[in-house]
Amino acid sequence: MGGLNVEAVTHAWGARRALEEVSFSVARGQFCALLGPNGAGKSTLFGLLTRLFTPLAGGIVIAGHDLARNPQAALQRIGVVFQQPTIDLGLTVRRNLLYFAALHGLSGRRAEIRVMAALDRLGMAERAGERAGALNGGHRRRMEIARALVHRPAILLLDEPTVGLDGAARAAIVDHVHRLAAEDGLTVLWATHLVDEIRPPDRLVILHCGRVLADGKAGEIGGADLTGRFIAMTGAAP
Numbered sequence: 001m002g003g004l005n006v007e008a009v010t011h012a013w014g015a016r017r018a019l020e021e022v023s024f025s026v027a028r029g030q031f032c033a034l035l036g037p038n039g040a041g042k043s044t045l046f047g048l049l050t051r052l053f054t055p056l057a058g059g060i061v062i063a064g065h066d067l068a069r070n071p072q073a074a075l076q077r078i079g080v081v082f083q084q085p086t087i088d089l090g091l092t093v094r095r096n097l098l099y100f101a102a103l104h105g106l107s108g109r110r111a112e113i114r115v116m117a118a119l120d121r122l123g124m125a126e127r128a129g130e131r132a133g134a135l136n137g138g139h140r141r142r143m144e145i146a147r148a149l150v151h152r153p154a155i156l157l158l159d160e161p162t163v164g165l166d167g168a169a170r171a172a173i174v175d176h177v178h179r180l181a182a183e184d185g186l187t188v189l190w191a192t193h194l195v196d197e198i199r200p201p202d203r204l205v206i207l208h209c210g211r212v213l214a215d216g217k218a219g220e221i222g223g224a225d226l227t228g229r230f231i232a233m234t235g236a237a238p
């Protein structure tokens, strides 16, 4: 329980196969990087995991719940940070999260406590009263990650969450999310095309042209040079 299983998932956009029998599983508390160049199928997989659409074939099990058979229970167990920000810039940080809490049936003191705990976890508690539009890009992303934790999911999905951020903001976010996995037992699936966001002990799944090319410990797949290995495997400049 608490992990993620993707079993022989196939998806096509018209005649184009975006995913071909993709299988991997992530254990509870594991940080798994899903690495692939543009067009590898990462966003398609995220769309399937969040049930924006359903796969042609194969199955997905989220924290023990089959997504096709029991979608409500499965979706309740995931938190999602999409590639495109979805923040109301005119509201305070706290208010943005409280609205999200309300969508999950949380209100009053309980919602306040959950919201402040989630912000605290991302080092954002002291920003709760600021207007979201006044935050820099890195803090907005941290706020979105905190929001994805308010309903206490078992699994956190992040689709290229550091796109457009500077080096320091990226490093802070990579660090925060690793700690959520290591310290809170959160299962993390982190889609990226940036090799430097991945640490040797991380779980790594390399996706290319809709297929899994490698699956294992990042340090073992990449050796001393994950970038070189990634380029050799995919032909893509990371």
Ligand SMILES: Nc1ncnc2c1ncn2[C@@H]1O[C@H](COP(=O)(O)OP(=O)(O)OP(=O)(O)O)[C@@H](O)[C@H]1O
Binding pocket: 013, 016, 017, 018, 036, 037, 038, 039, 040, 041, 042, 043, 044, 045, 193
């Ligand atoms: N809505 C769609 N309609 C048609 N084709 C699509 C759609 N979404 C993705 N594709 C195609 O599916 C393949 C996989 O794309 P996908 O966006 O999942 O890859 P990705 O790894 O997320 O890439 P990126 O980093 O550019 O987002 C690509 O060939 C893409 O053109």
